[in-house]
Amino acid sequence: MANVQPKEQLVLDGAHEQGFLAFYKGLPEKPNTTVRLFDRGEYYTVHGQDAVLAARELFRTNSVIKHLGGGSNKLESVVLSRLNFESFVRDLLLLKHYRVELYKQKSSSKNDWEAEYKASPGNLSQFEEILFGANNELTVTTGVIGVKLASEGGHRVVGIGYIDANGRQMSVAEFNDSDTFSNLEALVVQLSPRECLIPSGDLGPDGAKLKQVLSRSQLLVSERKRTEFTNKDASQDLSRLLRTKGDASAVAARPEMDRTNAICALAAVIKYLELLGDDSNFAQYTLSMYDLSQYMRLDSAAVRALHVEPISGSVESSGGVSKTHTLLGLLDKCRTPLGHRLLAQWLRQPLVDINKIEERLDLVEAMICTVEMRHSLGEEHLRRVPDLNRMARKLSRKAATLQDCYRLYQCVERLPYLCEAIAKYDGPHTASLAAVFTTPLQELISDLAKYQEMIETTVDMEQANQGEYVIKPDFDETLAELRETMNGLEKDIQNQLRKAANDLCLEAGKSIKLESNAQLGFYFRVTLKEEKVLRNNRSYHMIDTNKAGVRFRNNALQDLNEQHMASKEEYVQQQKTVVEEIMNIAVGYVEVLQNLGQVLATLDCIFALATAAVSAPIPYVRPKLLEQGSGVIKFQEIRHPCLELQDDVSFIPNDCTFDKGNGLFHIITGPNMGGKSTYLRSVGAAVLMAQIGSFVACQEAEISIVDSILARVGAGDCQLKGVSTFMAEMLETATILRSASNKSLIIIDELGRGTSTYDGFGLAWAISEYIAKEISAFCLFATHFHELTALADEVDSVQNYHVTATTAHGALTLLYQVRPGPCDRSFGIHVAELANFPSSVIEYAKRKAGELEDDFGNDDDDSDEAVKKRKLEKQEGEKLIEEFLTKAASLDVDNMSEQDLEIEINKLRDEVKGKNNPYVSRLLSRET
Template identity: 85%
Template sequence: MATLQPKEQLSLDGASEQGFLAYYGGLPEKPNTTVRVFDRGDYYTVHGQDALLAARDLFRTNSVVKHLGSGNKKLESVVLSRLNFESLVRDLLLVKHYRVEVYKQKSSRNDWDVEYKASPGNLSQFEEVLFGANNELTVTTGVMAVKLAVENGQRVVGVGYVDVTGRLMTVSEFNDNDTFSNLEALVVQLGPRECLIPMGDMGPDGAKLKQVLSRNPLLVTERKRAEFNNKDAAQDLSRLLHKKGGDVLATSARPEMDRTSAIAALSAVIKYLELLGDESNFGQFTMSLYDLSQYMRLDSAAVRALHVEPLGSGEVSGTTAKTHTILGLLDKCRTPLGHRLLQQWLRQPLVDINKIEERLDLVEAVVSSVELRHSLGEEHLRRIPDLNRLARKLARKAGTLQDCYKFYQCAERLPNLCEAIAKYDGPHVASLAAVFTTPLQELLSDLAKFQEMIETTVDMEQANHGEYVIKPDFDETLADLRETMNGLEADIQSQLKKAANDLGLDAGKSIKLESNAQLGYFFRVTLKEEKVLRNNRNYRMIDTNKAGVRFRNSALQNLNDQHMASREEYNEQQKTVVDEIMNIAAGYVEVIQSLGHVLGTLDCIYALASAAVSAPIPYVRPKLLARGSGVLKLQGTRHPCLELQDDVSFIPNDCHFDKNNGMFHIITGPNMGGKSTFLRSVGAAVLMAQVGSFVACQEAEMSVVDSILARVGAGDCQLKGVSTFMAEMLETASILRSASNESLIIIDELGRGTSTYDGFGLAWAISEYIAKEIGSFCLFATHFHELTALADEVDTVKNFHVTATTAHGALTLLYQVRPGPCDRSFGIHVAELANFPPSVIEYAKRKAGELEDDFGGGDDSEEAVKKRKLEKQEGEKIIEEFLNKAAILDIDNQTEDDLLKEIKKLQQEAQACNNAYVSHLLSRQT
């Protein structure tokens, strides 16, 4: 965030200061994740810990912190301009997931009250601050609530979810395991910004529930248990739900009402969002049952591991970070509708092969036509307003003539959009027509009367100049006022020439006549010409900024005052007509929302096609196979984000799974050798394919998977009371409980957080369980080279390694994945790359040699490594024979000297085999 400096100073007289300090001191305690802001008219203030937070995060300095009071009763305070306030609120709500409360003074006394408030999932009262004329609502919003219950000995989870922007309500109720893996998948799919849970002790399940929620970027809010009930749910929902023409089914008879825990959770959200307090919400929402199985399941670890989307406050922002995530990479959308929908698509990859193929058909059609792609991106989609937000404003009767005109313009462009799609004659023409052209034409016919109304009532000529008024011929008084305003505007134009002659400037070039809604008409000159106004009493400056100097003379001031008064009278006179237009426009909310869905889908298809053709190597269409086919073949797969980074020449690799020839791949090799990148590349390809995107491969053939589950990296969660090792155990336990034979599991470096022996034991046991019992696709990268022996015991396990060479004593990473295990560690070589001191490196080599039974003269060539491996295998057989012969010695009937002679003889026999590994071990005897 750019550093912003406060412009106002907090100035209170003694009585006001003491009164505010007393009021502030009497406020109830609040969570640290709630920030209180005080609206003081022309500026805002924050106090106490909130002031320190603003100073640190907004201004990047404590010098802006001032103090009210004295002695021990000093209160930290920071003054915020309107720009500061808007920047702070955006950061708190959209990035940090905090709550914000704005207090306003009710009288001259220190009598403050909460004027409006917001939380990450409920931004409605802050929409104008967050998403004003120059800011689009590209973030998703939504609040969910969770209620736990036990039925017939089963753990039941009830979830209610509300998206106010989309006017959607969702309920879901399901059994879950003790790791809440189903709930976690649901949280990922819905992507709520906030989750409500009941206050108080929820037992062991409550602690686990909070752990699951903490792994996701959302705000957890505790609410009174009494709010989680369905006593009045049917009555409340009957007021909020939209009833279509023939839909007379009573709310209480709807199938969703049978999910009692879910409906109780939904009731908590309705109360939290205060939906019943706003009549514009009545009859506007749709409600549906949510089926987890309709989308691919992703756990939160997979979202992080595959870098699906930015993670929140810790994520880099700005254009440089766009290619750091799959969302940033694919999001070439031109509309806020598309931005939000594409984020939803990435969280909800499809599992129905027919639906995936339909999306791929549409993407292929747009990929195949440069003309269609250019037409959509440059001529049509970029001019589409945020129809969902517009529909909400109209439903709340908060819309304006400008909003109606914006939608009119959108409807006016639709025939040209349909024509552009109709011109396309490549593959999948029928799909484009069915999904886009036909629905758009049907919606256009529904909008015919709306367009006619706007053309009849709105003054189009004035609208083209940014002024939205009713046509003057609609009313005699309006006509008179319009005539007066036209005369004033002509006189105002004449003032430009007079001022230009008076100041010796060129009218329309070095001096301009401009206007806006706040100031009306004014002159403007550049800063370079500002000197002509100095000491000139005939002109009064309004303000100065980088665009120039704004000013008026007395004649323009007088004419402008008359014009603004006439315009105010005109607006007052037309109010009745405008109100009637708004009432009629509110009846088109459902049509606007339907149109928004169609155009949002078109925008997402355009974005996926644009991403496919703009990649360094164009993406290819994946060939999909039915679920359970057990095939995953990726040829020349690349990581779509990494290949876009500067100075990266990406080396592609192949991945081939087949249920008849290996479903569990163990990947070994040096650190930084590309193991993690390979895992993520495969995961990204599968995810993108089931979203409906082309993929970063040379060729791709894959079975549809039901889930992508991951355990990647060793991120500490110490602030949340979870150690590194516990975090990876929780994630792995969730995988083992929720994976099926149609899943893709990605595990990277499991077991590093504990002792070597425990870590290896867990890695072996988990690998064997996945390979034998689950039978899913699994990529398992590990530093335990001994784990490669699992391939000798389980047929479906195959070994691979990332290649590296240590020729001439230097480590060279080749980043290629090849069949077979890697039989050694390259940790010391990596330390050399990191410029460790030579003495440390030498000591490390010596200690490693003592611990690892190293032998063979330190030759790291490929032939020498193979020879050492063979020598070790033969040596282990010789040792086994030695131990077997020693075990049958008659220790009861022989003296100690005789036994020592026998052992010495067996040792000589072993030495006679001339095995280098055995000789190395014997040489280390003490």
């Protein structure tokens, strides 16, 4: 829905207009992904292409665009109200992943504007109050990575520096990578940064591939000067930013500093985020090595295929579609911003350590078994936990208020009750609950005891409970006098309520009320129905009228209110010294707060997983986990957890069995819309959920831990990135073939549809055979090439399955059941009938299909000689096909463009055609 257009108008006199135009034209050039806004006091403006963007995205009309200047000097301008401004900035940073610069004027008499605030998707700190006020908590992850490529000993080395300004964490990683940058892609999925910095200029032959990988990951990529990627002053800079005590020499001795390329990348991120320019960042960060192998590897294609989280910028991510369409939306029953962020991280970082997974499963099971604990945590305790990470940052920046300190006090006050709620469980997992939650919480309660005592001693609890955050009056003589004065004024104000009620013949506290707020102070209010009593009554003057009623005062209340507000302001000024001292002491609790946040976030995530498991239409079950390499994945009556929640869906579950003796490569055939893709995604989602510690949607599950889930699902073109369907398939499949191990789960859906039938089938066969024979990974391969089912006759590990359908009385009925064996026919025309194709098209399709079947499979000559001849033709043809596939597989596809690859494939095909084999000719005739 379009936003309401602002009433403000940009009005400038001629001199100011010309001066602003000159200033704007003189600004340095910026990328289209940066938007400049100008603070005009009561409203904001955007200009040039930014104005066009605001008109299109915010107002959905160009009629809001006005112009400054004239002729060739004309500049597009759009005015934004404060609400428009906040909405626009939120969309730019959180959905579109743009950068934002806010300019303010230093002097009203001059056009001396300067960029006062800057923000980017990975650094939102300066816009936090706009983006995440009281009603908009920070539930998104933020982070920036720097990438530096190098070559050492003939190997491609990638150095990574990562900073999460929200969590005050730094990580470095350095690893060898393939030419498809599969390790880098897995790391980007796991960390989910919002921005990536790379050195500007030519990055050599790997540069284009690097940018291609990053573009698949929906990152805002920025090129920075190469001179910023240096470790020259890294030790000194880190000694100021890290919590650990020690000078530059002590930092230089840390093992992380040996990762030279990673430290160079980290230095670029530190400079980009301007961390050294803000004293509140000093001694606040941690630095660690990031180990890729501690988590399951997911490529970006698998994240999309399994619908792990909403696609950034999509309708769903902006709240337009049911959140349960993704695994994150389905499982995110968290009550805190801390939990929301951590659960999203868990989904991108599934565990591979069986002991850690079992511990999470124990905690979830304990939560499921104790309804009382789950209810009290969700309804009484967790929902009242503030964003402790954000609060810690405000304290360290000296930007916290007395209200923030009181909210933290309320949180700490609830911790003993939270521990009591956890203690209600007395089952077999008591030790795990104590180790992960109860013991750390009790230690933190002890650490925060002095903080509680300070707040109780200094803050006026009675006033705080009424929304007024002030120091106790008995803390200072002057404060006590002011409090006494204010109490006397409040008694007089209450007397005025009774007098006004008598005067207006209303009932005090009911039909006439005394109210107050921070802006107006005290005032009377009556409903709109009672408004007539004020008409022509000169003793009362109205403040304003809204749907809640009429606000008004008499002269006596006006005088008393002014005295009360003056005393209140004096009270605030008098208590400033005490408040400042409280803040200085509270800063010392920043690290404790961050530790408390980690414990409560984990508790919230366990609560969410347990709630999701018990609230499903059919409760989820605990999976039985096996060590990596066990070679078994078994699901009984598996369901897709998102699909079963959709309205009017009666989900039909299926079984899935992988084991070394029964085949690890499953080919699934059957009609479109028959459930093949859903079946594949169900298995992938269940394995992913199990390895984050969640129960799964089936009757029984036995899962060998996998080291990665790799996917090739869907056939959407990427024309905006210059990548065709076929090339997208080949790039994703190449990543799978290079990254997969015998402990991986591979999901492939409809490979080979982006090219001709002959080429597509050949590639599908070659890829399937390679995965089944060479990699020996768990693999689900859905295909329309029924001929591919013959692979099961040649490779023992290949098993055929099909989704069932019937065509009784000429009508197609999809049964959505997966059964052993290949599908014996195609149902394409029946599916077209379901889609209401015109009857004339359907009839023609049936006639043409019959002709092709006759051409291919029927021959009037059934003599022994003719049968023998056809058999020889088939043997010769199969040999030609095998030769074609061998030559195709030997092509250097990594170093060939799509056009060159197509030329070489066509040459090989023409070579086969030249043999004039009837069997091959009949196969090729299918293409026409």
